[in-house]
Amino acid sequence: MHDLQLAAGGRLRHLITLAGMPRATIERLLERAEAMRHDSQGGARPLDLLEGRTLINLFFEPSTRTRTSFDLAAQRLGALVINFDIERSSTVKGESLLDTIHTLEAMHCDAFVVRHKESGTPETIARNLRSNAAVLNAGDGNHAHPTQGLLDALTLRRRVEDFSKLSIVICGDIRHSRVARSDVDVLRTLGVRDLRLCAPPELLPQSDAAEFAQCSFVHTLDQAIIGCDAAIMLRLQKERMEAAAIPSEADYFARYGLDAARLARAKPGCVVMHPGPINRNVEIADEVADGAQSLILEQVSNGVFARMAVLAELLERR
Amino acid sequence: MHDLQLAAGGRLRHLITLAGMPRATIERLLERAEAMRHDSQGGARPLDLLEGRTLINLFFEPSTRTRTSFDLAAQRLGALVINFDIERSSTVKGESLLDTIHTLEAMHCDAFVVRHKESGTPETIARNLRSNAAVLNAGDGNHAHPTQGLLDALTLRRRVEDFSKLSIVICGDIRHSRVARSDVDVLRTLGVRDLRLCAPPELLPQSDAAEFAQCSFVHTLDQAIIGCDAAIMLRLQKERMEAAAIPSEADYFARYGLDAARLARAKPGCVVMHPGPINRNVEIADEVADGAQSLILEQVSNGVFARMAVLAELLERR
Amino acid sequence: MHDLQLAAGGRLRHLITLAGMPRATIERLLERAEAMRHDSQGGARPLDLLEGRTLINLFFEPSTRTRTSFDLAAQRLGALVINFDIERSSTVKGESLLDTIHTLEAMHCDAFVVRHKESGTPETIARNLRSNAAVLNAGDGNHAHPTQGLLDALTLRRRVEDFSKLSIVICGDIRHSRVARSDVDVLRTLGVRDLRLCAPPELLPQSDAAEFAQCSFVHTLDQAIIGCDAAIMLRLQKERMEAAAIPSEADYFARYGLDAARLARAKPGCVVMHPGPINRNVEIADEVADGAQSLILEQVSNGVFARMAVLAELLERR
Numbered sequence: 001m002h003d004l005q006l007a008a009g010g011r012l013r014h015l016i017t018l019a020g021m022p023r024a025t026i027e028r029l030l031e032r033a034e035a036m037r038h039d040s041q042g043g044a045r046p047l048d049l050l051e052g053r054t055l056i057n058l059f060f061e062p063s064t065r066t067r068t069s070f071d072l073a074a075q076r077l078g079a080l081v082i083n084f085d086i087e088r089s090s091t092v093k094g095e096s097l098l099d100t101i102h103t104l105e106a107m108h109c110d111a112f113v114v115r116h117k118e119s120g121t122p123e124t125i126a127r128n129l130r131s132n133a134a135v136l137n138a139g140d141g142n143h144a145h146p147t148q149g150l151l152d153a154l155t156l157r158r159r160v161e162d163f164s165k166l167s168i169v170i171c172g173d174i175r176h177s178r179v180a181r182s183d184v185d186v187l188r189t190l191g192v193r194d195l196r197l198c199a200p201p202e203l204l205p206q207s208d209a210a211e212f213a214q215c216s217f218v219h220t221l222d223q224a225i226i227g228c229d230a231a232i233m234l235r236l237q238k239e240r241m242e243a244a245a246i247p248s249e250a251d252y253f254a255r256y257g258l259d260a261a262r263l264a265r266a267k268p269g270c271v272v273m274h275p276g277p278i279n280r281n282v283e284i285a286d287e288v289a290d291g292a293q294s295l296i297l298e299q300v301s302n303g304v305f306a307r308m309a310v311l312a313e314l315l316e317r318r
Numbered sequence: 319m320h321d322l323q324l325a326a327g328g329r330l331r332h333l334i335t336l337a338g339m340p341r342a343t344i345e346r347l348l349e350r351a352e353a354m355r356h357d358s359q360g361g362a363r364p365l366d367l368l369e370g371r372t373l374i375n376l377f378f379e380p381s382t383r384t385r386t387s388f389d390l391a392a393q394r395l396g397a398l399v400i401n402f403d404i405e406r407s408s409t410v411k412g413e414s415l416l417d418t419i420h421t422l423e424a425m426h427c428d429a430f431v432v433r434h435k436e437s438g439t440p441e442t443i444a445r446n447l448r449s450n451a452a453v454l455n456a457g458d459g460n461h462a463h464p465t466q467g468l469l470d471a472l473t474l475r476r477r478v479e480d481f482s483k484l485s486i487v488i489c490g491d492i493r494h495s496r497v498a499r500s501d502v503d504v505l506r507t508l509g510v511r512d513l514r515l516c517a518p519p520e521l522l523p524q525s526d527a528a529e530f531a532q533c534s535f536v537h538t539l540d541q542a543i544i545g546c547d548a549a550i551m552l553r554l555q556k557e558r559m560e561a562a563a564i565p566s567e568a569d570y571f572a573r574y575g576l577d578a579a580r581l582a583r584a585k586p587g588c589v590v591m592h593p594g595p596i597n598r599n600v601e602i603a604d605e606v607a608d609g610a611q612s613l614i615l616e617q618v619s620n621g622v623f624a625r626m627a628v629l630a631e632l633l634e635r636r
Numbered sequence: 637m638h639d640l641q642l643a644a645g646g647r648l649r650h651l652i653t654l655a656g657m658p659r660a661t662i663e664r665l666l667e668r669a670e671a672m673r674h675d676s677q678g679g680a681r682p683l684d685l686l687e688g689r690t691l692i693n694l695f696f697e698p699s700t701r702t703r704t705s706f707d708l709a710a711q712r713l714g715a716l717v718i719n720f721d722i723e724r725s726s727t728v729k730g731e732s733l734l735d736t737i738h739t740l741e742a743m744h745c746d747a748f749v750v751r752h753k754e755s756g757t758p759e760t761i762a763r764n765l766r767s768n769a770a771v772l773n774a775g776d777g778n779h780a781h782p783t784q785g786l787l788d789a790l791t792l793r794r795r796v797e798d799f800s801k802l803s804i805v806i807c808g809d810i811r812h813s814r815v816a817r818s819d820v821d822v823l824r825t826l827g828v829r830d831l832r833l834c835a836p837p838e839l840l841p842q843s844d845a846a847e848f849a850q851c852s853f854v855h856t857l858d859q860a861i862i863g864c865d866a867a868i869m870l871r872l873q874k875e876r877m878e879a880a881a882i883p884s885e886a887d888y889f890a891r892y893g894l895d896a897a898r899l900a901r902a903k904p905g906c907v908v909m910h911p912g913p914i915n916r917n918v919e920i921a922d923e924v925a926d927g928a929q930s931l932i933l934e935q936v937s938n939g940v941f942a943r944m945a946v947l948a949e950l951l952e953r954r
Contacts, residue, residue, distance in 0.1 A: 043426030108679030361744030
């Protein structure tokens with residue numbers, strides 16, 4: 001993957017995963033995201049770095065939130081954005097995904113933002129391109145969601161000076177979560193040493209899974225959150241509750257939901273994060289979601305800047 | 319509401335309703351709409367007043383016509399427009415409307431154009447914003463459709479000098495019509511004294527309803543139209559015919575449709591308006607809809623300029 | 637039609653069909669398409685010829701590929717593009733097509749790109765316009781697909797010097813194909829003399845059909861391809877197989893599919909074209925579709941430039 005994502009000289013060619021991405025590359029992207037916030041005055045001023053570039057949003061799973069974030073990021077940099085409507089596209093007519101990609105490349109499209117329920121789809125596309133287009137993974141199966149990892153790191157970075165001193169818990173359906181994987185990837189690379197995974201037993205990955213190496217596994221949130229600086233709560237896919245032997249949302253909330261009482265077990269000022277959209281009073285109590293320690297909306301803001309940074313890195317002419 | 323819509327100094331903050339809006343504000347908006355027509359050479363020349371601004375179209379009811387009008391108005395002023403696809407959005411995933419709004423605000427969106435079948439939704443959104451974003455009501459339940467009221471006033475204003483001398487009939491399902499309410503609001507404020515409401519008895523509001531104060535109530539169009547300067551015909555929601563004890567479209571047309579014979583009972587040159595889309599030969603006969611006295615397409619043109627004026631007033635940097 | 641498409645002085649007013657279009661007009665459009673490729677550096681540089689112009693994509697049949705091509709062509713020339721969502725539009729509310737068109741004209745829209753399953757719809761729209769807007773036929777029934785004809789001619793023109801010396805086979809469901817008709821129109825006008833139509837007997841048009849005058853009719857591809865310089869393979873509408881007494885895709889491929897063995901019967905270097913999306917191993921074998929003689933993706937690229945040329949010709953201010 002490393003060879004696929006990074007060109008000679010360390011320039012980013014595609015963004016498929018944060019696993020194995022050098023710390024210098026990650027820090028460069030985070031610096032650039034901060035610069036984007038500054039240069040665009042928080043999103044109010046359009047830049048023209050990507051004028052003449054065309055980006056295609058290819059979402060095979062619905063996700064207005066992430067799609068809109070990419071759309072805004074690209075347009076605010078001056079790119080032309082086409083939201084390719086999958087349900088009505090010629091995939092309906094039996095055209096294969098790669099034929100669709102090659103067709104769009106032939107129309108001089110410069111980047112594909114891809115979300116797909118199957119892990120590996122963005123990589124497959126990147127390996128089969130016929131042009132210099134870039135592929136941005138916007139979430140594939142349970143594999144990776146690298147811009148989410150970057151925006152989460154960006155959000156924490158604005159609050160802390162030294163990642164190596166942080167204790168962080170990630171709580172929810174770790175096993176099936178691409179957010180958890182990308183967060184673990186980026187946080188370990190940035191130096192976090194105390195990274196705790198908390199989930200119902202059936203939704204924890206194998207404790208010897210290489211992808212979660214160096215993480216500790218904890219079964220109760222009451223315990224996992226003790227002394228934490230940050231709690232990253234994952235979205236519950238309701239169809240997974242049964243597999244986890246959890247009979248109801250109320251039951252999930254009672255065991256894995258973050259309310260004020262549980263949050264009080266963490267360090268004072270422990271920040272609360274969630275990739276959104278949240279299920280209120282399932283993953284997080286209203287009082288916490290809307291409370292002073294919640295960074296949920298800041299994550300959303302940072303998402304646009306992180307995506308602007310990645311797009312500029314991938315598409316800027318040089 | 320007054321305090322919600324108008325900032326200190328009289329600047330418009332949101333556009334939720336025309337009820338209670340000061341005459342000076344309305345006239346300023348209409349003047350500006352005329353200036354928009356002039357400066358954009360009828361829509362041919364893009365302006366850049368809103369460069370860097372982002373507008374979100376949030377239509378919870380389908381309405382390509384009004385959505386397109388807002389879309390064109392905003393883009394011709396240089397704004398970036400996102401058409402937020404409600405059916406596929408995370409409202410599907412159970413995210414509440416306000417969480418969606420706060421998420422979009424966090425992405426630095428400057429305005430929300432909202433259409434919703436429930437009266438009050440735009441106001442609820444405006445009262446719960448966390449940023450300086452503006453809310454534009456594009457039609458909520460049977461409550462208000464303020465840009466329609468403005469464009470109707472703009473259309474009449476180009477033809478008449480003195481609103482106080484006009485006789486105007488509004489005909490159709492008054493009870494359930496947000497267009498009727500916004501038209502009555504703006505026309506009364508501009509000085510119209512002879513405002514007649516005509517509808518099947520079951521579709522007239524209570525004659526003591528404060529919102530229609532100073533209007534007269536007439537049951538037959540034959541009578542209501544006598545001596546009128548303008549006839550505003552409302553769209554028939556077909557599912558309302560039964561409630562009105564009207565067995566068929568032909569029956570509605572026979573009693574409330576505007577044909578040449580009925581129009582001849584009005585003043586010579588009486589203008590004919592309709593918010594569109596029209597049901598031909600239900601509300602208006604072809605001969606009238608396409609005749610010299612019809613202003614229906616002029617209303618559509620004016621809709622873009624009225625919306626440009628409102629957007630400029632709400633979003634222009636100062 | 638001639639009077640409808642061409643203004644006095646030979647300027648293009650609409651693009652409905654290539655039938656009867658003067659050779660000089662076609663060559664001017666092809667020259668301009670080449671200039672578009674050059675001036676836009678292959679699509680990388682936006683031009684501003686159409687700044688302030690508004691184009692509406694009105695697709696009553698799904699076609700992401702053609703719609704995206706028009707969308708990119710128009711936006712890269714600086715136009716504002718509205719993709720009018722037919723399924724949710726007021727055609728749902730019973731508004732007639734012409735009322736929708738007049739409404740959009742009243743919003744100052746400059747061009748309508750129309751795809752419709754019924755032949756003649758773009759012409760009907762063009763004949764009933766109330767403004768100076770232009771109509772571009774993006775495919776109507778089995779009547780015409782003129783930009784496809786132009787892009788196919790553009791693709792061949794870059795390879796050959798003298799159309800009059802070419803032998804070309806068009807293979808597939810000729811009877812129902814608007815692509816075949818527009819290709820025949822443009823190729824005959826450019827001087828091709830040996831134009832062969834190959835189809836299952838039930839899918840060949842009458843051999844005395846005026847629209848295919850001067851073409852030869854051949855029942856087997858084995859024979860039709862002998863000595864050809866170009867093979868244009870048509871897309872198989874699967875619902876037509878039954879009518880053609882073809883029991884399966886494999887059977888179609890065996891008789892009318894283009895594989896390497898069949899291609900070897902053509903002239904060396906015979907180019908292979910297809911309007912896309914292709915059904916792999918139904919109309920064309922993988923080895924041919926992806927082979928050195930395939931121009932399929934070049935057609936896609938040329939489609940954007942051909943559409944830019946047509947749009948500039950129709951909408952450029954003068």
